[in-house]
Amino acid sequence: MRVIPISANASLTLVDESSACASENGEVPRLDLPLTRRSLLRGSGVMMGTLAAGSPVSLLAPSTAWALELKSLSKSQGEVILKMGRALYPHKRLPDAVYALLVKDLDAKAAGDAATAKMLSEGVAALDQAAGGSFAKAPEKKRKELVKAMEGKEFFAAVRGQCITSLYDNDMAYKVFGYPGSAWEKGGYITRGFQDLKWLPAPPAKASPAPYLG
Amino acid sequence: MAKIDFNDDAAVVIIGSGAGGGTLANELCQKGIKVIVLEAGALQSPSTFINDEWKSFGQLAWLDTRTTSGTWRIAKDFAGLPAWICKTVGGSTTHWAGASIRFQEHEFKVRSHYGPLDGTSLMDWPLTLQELEPWYARAEDKLGVTRTNGIPGLPGNNNFKVMYAGARKLGYKEVHTGNMAINSQPRQDRGRCMQLGFCFQGCKSGAKWSTLYTELPAAGATGNLDLRPESHVVRIEHDDAGKVNAVVYHDKAGKQIRQKARVVCVAGNSIETPRLLLLSASNLFKDGLANSSGQVGRNYMRHMTGSVYAAFKEPVHMYRGTTMAGIIQDEAGHDPRRGFVGGYEMETLSLGVPFMAAFLDPGAWGEDFAWWMDHYAHMAGMWLVGEDMPRESNRVTLNDKVRDQYGNPVPNVHFDDHPNDVAMRNHAFAQGEKVYKAAAAIRTYRTPPYPSTHNLGTCRMGADKSASVCNRFGQTHDIANLFISDGSQFTTGGAENPTLTIVSLAIRQADYIARQMTARAI
Numbered sequence: 001m002r003v004i005p006i007s008a009n010a011s012l013t014l015v016d017e018s019s020a021c022a023s024e025n026g027e028v029p030r031l032d033l034p035l036t037r038r039s040l041l042r043g044s045g046v047m048m049g050t051l052a053a054g055s056p057v058s059l060l061a062p063s064t065a066w067a068l069e070l071k072s073l074s075k076s077q078g079e080v081i082l083k084m085g086r087a088l089y090p091h092k093r094l095p096d097a098v099y100a101l102l103v104k105d106l107d108a109k110a111a112g113d114a115a116t117a118k119m120l121s122e123g124v125a126a127l128d129q130a131a132g133g134s135f136a137k138a139p140e141k142k143r144k145e146l147v148k149a150m151e152g153k154e155f156f157a158a159v160r161g162q163c164i165t166s167l168y169d170n171d172m173a174y175k176v177f178g179y180p181g182s183a184w185e186k187g188g189y190i191t192r193g194f195q196d197l198k199w200l201p202a203p204p205a206k207a208s209p210a211p212y213l214g
Numbered sequence: 215m216a217k218i219d220f221n222d223d224a225a226v227v228i229i230g231s232g233a234g235g236g237t238l239a240n241e242l243c244q245k246g247i248k249v250i251v252l253e254a255g256a257l258q259s260p261s262t263f264i265n266d267e268w269k270s271f272g273q274l275a276w277l278d279t280r281t282t283s284g285t286w287r288i289a290k291d292f293a294g295l296p297a298w299i300c301k302t303v304g305g306s307t308t309h310w311a312g313a314s315i316r317f318q319e320h321e322f323k324v325r326s327h328y329g330p331l332d333g334t335s336l337m338d339w340p341l342t343l344q345e346l347e348p349w350y351a352r353a354e355d356k357l358g359v360t361r362t363n364g365i366p367g368l369p370g371n372n373n374f375k376v377m378y379a380g381a382r383k384l385g386y387k388e389v390h391t392g393n394m395a396i397n398s399q400p401r402q403d404r405g406r407c408m409q410l411g412f413c414f415q416g417c418k419s420g421a422k423w424s425t426l427y428t429e430l431p432a433a434g435a436t437g438n439l440d441l442r443p444e445s446h447v448v449r450i451e452h453d454d455a456g457k458v459n460a461v462v463y464h465d466k467a468g469k470q471i472r473q474k475a476r477v478v479c480v481a482g483n484s485i486e487t488p489r490l491l492l493l494s495a496s497n498l499f500k501d502g503l504a505n506s507s508g509q510v511g512r513n514y515m516r517h518m519t520g521s522v523y524a525a526f527k528e529p530v531h532m533y534r535g536t537t538m539a540g541i542i543q544d545e546a547g548h549d550p551r552r553g554f555v556g557g558y559e560m561e562t563l564s565l566g567v568p569f570m571a572a573f574l575d576p577g578a579w580g581e582d583f584a585w586w587m588d589h590y591a592h593m594a595g596m597w598l599v600g601e602d603m604p605r606e607s608n609r610v611t612l613n614d615k616v617r618d619q620y621g622n623p624v625p626n627v628h629f630d631d632h633p634n635d636v637a638m639r640n641h642a643f644a645q646g647e648k649v650y651k652a653a654a655a656i657r658t659y660r661t662p663p664y665p666s667t668h669n670l671g672t673c674r675m676g677a678d679k680s681a682s683v684c685n686r687f688g689q690t691h692d693i694a695n696l697f698i699s700d701g702s703q704f705t706t707g708g709a710e711n712p713t714l715t716i717v718s719l720a721i722r723q724a725d726y727i728a729r730q731m732t733a734r735a736i
Contacts, residue, residue, distance in 0.1 A: 088579045091588060160579055168571035168587065169268055178591030179533060179567040182265035184418040188408030189371070194535035197372040199528040200379040200653065207378060207390040208370030208540070212399040212406050 045075035072110035123155025223474035232305020234700035235481030236425025241724030243433040255302035263416030270415035291576035304426025311538035357395035371535030380653030388543035395423035409535035484669035504690035516666035522646030524655035558600025598642035603632035
C-alpha cells in the first residue's frame with residue numbers, strides 16, 4: 001500500500017492500495033468496485049446494496065449487486081459513515097456503492113491503526129447519540145445538521161478528507177460526472193471532440209488556428 | 215553517456231535536471247564540457263507517464279516532507295505541500311503546462327518603475343530585456359514555442375472557445391491560444407499535440423517540451439554527460455580557499471557518495487536550492503554558502519495566483535485538450551489605476567474530477583460544493599497568474615524540528631500575501647468572473663491558490679552584493695565557481711509563467727561558464 005500524505009493534519013490523505021499502474025506502459029487498472037463474493041464471512045461485517053439496473057454506473061459493473069466486507073468497522077458503523085458521506089457530499093446521482101468506497105477506505109485505515117479505529121468508533125457513537133439513537137435512521141435534514149455540528153472535530157476532518165479521494169476518484173464517479181479519465185490510449189481528443197462546442201461561435205483562425213492533421 | 219569518476223575534479227556538477235539544470239547541462243555538453251547531473255528523482259519516460267491525476271502525482275511530485283507558516287491560505291489547506299513541483303528526471307518540465315512568454319521590459323526594473331512600496335524588497339534586475347532578447351530567441355527556438363519561429367498556434371479547445379467568447383464580449387483584445395512549448399505540428403523529432411488533456415501529468419505524446427526527452431538525451435549524445443537519477447544531494451563542500459570542490463549525495467540505495475567538482479550549479483527549484491546552500495554551512499561559511507548578504511532563502515515568490523471556474527447551461531468538456539489552451543493578456547501590463555502595481559495573465563486551466571474535488575475549494579463540503587461537482591461537464595476554467603511582491607520575510611528556512619529521510623532539517627516555507635497581491639487577486643477574480651458572465655455563465659466560483667508551481671527568487675540576482683546572492687549570470691557573489699541556475703535567481707517575478715525565462719538564463723549562463731572556464735577564471 002502506498003500512502004501519500006498531502007496535508008500535515010492528515011485531513012486529506014491518499015491511500016492507493018489498488019496496485020499502482022503497470023509502469024511499463026502507464027496503464028491504469030481500475031478495479032475499485034467493492035464487489036466481492038469470496039470470503040464474505042471472515043470480517044467484522046458486510047454491507048450490501050444494489051445498483052439501479054440500467055443506470056450509467058451499472059454498465060460498469062459485472063453485477064448490479066455489490067457487497068463490502070468490513071475488516072474493523074461493524075455493519076451499523078459502516079452505515080453511519082456511508083450516510084455521513086452523503087450528508088457531506090450529497091450527490092443524488094451517485095449510488096450508495098460510491099459512498100461505500102468511503103467506508104471501505106476508512107475501514108482499511110481502522111484495520112491498520114488502532115487509534116483510527118477508536119476515533120472512528122467514537123465519532124460514530126457521538127453521531128448516534130446526538131441523533132437520539134440512530135444517525136442512519138434520522139431524517140436527511142437532521143443528519144445534515146448533526147454533521148454540521150461535528151465540524152472542527154478530528155472525526156469530521158478524517159471523514160471529510162477521505163471523501164475527496166474515495167468519492168471522486170473512481171470509475172463510477174467519473175461516469176456520473178462525465179469525466180472519461182485516461183485519454184492517451186484512445187488517441188487523445190484531437191479527433192474526438194476537443195473543439196466540438198457549438199453553442200458559442202468558433203474563434204477566428206488567427207486566435208485559434210486549425211488543427212494539424214497531416 | 216559518460217561515466218565520470220567520483221574523484222574527477224574537472225567536471226561541472228549540476229544539481230537538478232529541470233528547466234534550468236537540464237538546459238544548462240545540454241548547453242555545456244554541446245560546448246565540449248564534461249557535466250554530471252545529479253537528479254533526486256527517478257527516470258520516467260512518456261511511455262511511463264500516467265493519465266491519472268493522483269497516480270501521476272505520486273509518480274512525479276516532490277513529496278518529501280516540507281512545512282509551512284504564514285498567513286497564506288496554502289499553510290492551512292496544504293500545510294505539508296507548499297509547492298506542486300516535481301522530483302523526477304526533467305524536474306517540473308514534466309509537469310508544466312507549456313506557457314512560454316517573455317517578460318515585459320518594465321518587469322526587469324520594477325523598483326524604478328513601480329517606485330518604493332512598503333513591505334516589499336522590490337529591486338531592479340541587473341540585466342535588461344534588450345540584453346536577454348537574443349537568449350529568449352534561442353530559448354523559443356529550442357522549446358519550439360508556438361507563434362514564434364513560424365510555428366503556428368495550437369488549435370483552441372472548448373475551454374478556450376468559452377474564454378475567447380467572453381473575453382471578446384468584455385472588450386479584451388489580446389486573446390489567443392498562447393505561446394506554448396507544445397508542438398502544434400511535428401518538429402525536431404517530437405510529434406504534434408494529441409490534445410490528451412493531461413499536460414500536468416507528463417505529456418505521453420512528447421509534444422510538450424521537457425528536458426527529459428529533449429535536452430538530456432541531446433546532452434547524452436555528446437558523450438559529455440553523466441546523468442545520475444535518484445541521487446539526492448545533501449551538501450556542497452568547499453576547500454580552504456572557499457571555492458566549492460565537491461558535492462555529497464545519497465544514491466538510490468541510500469549510500470553516501472562524494473563527487474568532486476570544478477564548478478557546482480544549483481538548480482533544485484526555489485525551495486531546495488536555498489535549502490541546500492543553508493544545509494552546506496561550514497566553519498568558513500557559518501550562515502550557509504553564498505549567504506554573506508543574509509539573502510539566501512529570502513524574497514520567496516510564488517506568483518499571485520487564483521482560479522475562476524464557471525458553470526454553463528450547455529456542456530463544455532474542458533478536460534479535452536491542452537490544459538492551458540489559451541490566454542488573455544490585456545491585464546498583463548502595469549496600470550496602477552487598477553489599485554495595484556504589476557499585472558497578471560489569464561490562462562485557461564482544467565482539472566479532472568479527482569483534482570477538481572481536491573482543489574476547487576479545499577475543505578469545502580455541502581450542497582454547494584456538490585452542485586459544482588455535479589456540473590463538472592459544464593464547467594470552464596481559468597488560472598490567474600501575476601506578479602507578486604518580493605518580501606524579505608517571505609522565505610525558505612531550515613526547520614530544525616522536522617527531519618527528512620536523511621536526517622536533515624526540512625525546509626519551512628513562510629509566506630504572507632502583500633496587500634498588493636491581495637488587491638491584484640481580487641481584481642483578477644472579478645475580471646475572470648466578468649469574462650465568464652459575458653459568455654453566459656450561470657454561476658462562477660473563485661478558487662483559492664493551488665500549491666505553488668512558480669517558486670522564485672530565493673537566491674536573487676542583483677547588482678548590490680549586500681542585497682542579493684548572485685550576479686547577472688547567476689554566479690554567486692561569494693563563491694566564483696558556485697552558480698544558481700534556476701528560478702531562484704529571479705530578482706522579481708514578472709507576470710509571466712517563468713520557464714522561458716529560466717531556460718533563457720540557463721543558455722546565457724552556459725555561455726558565461728564556458729568563457730570563464732576557458733579563461734581559467736573558474
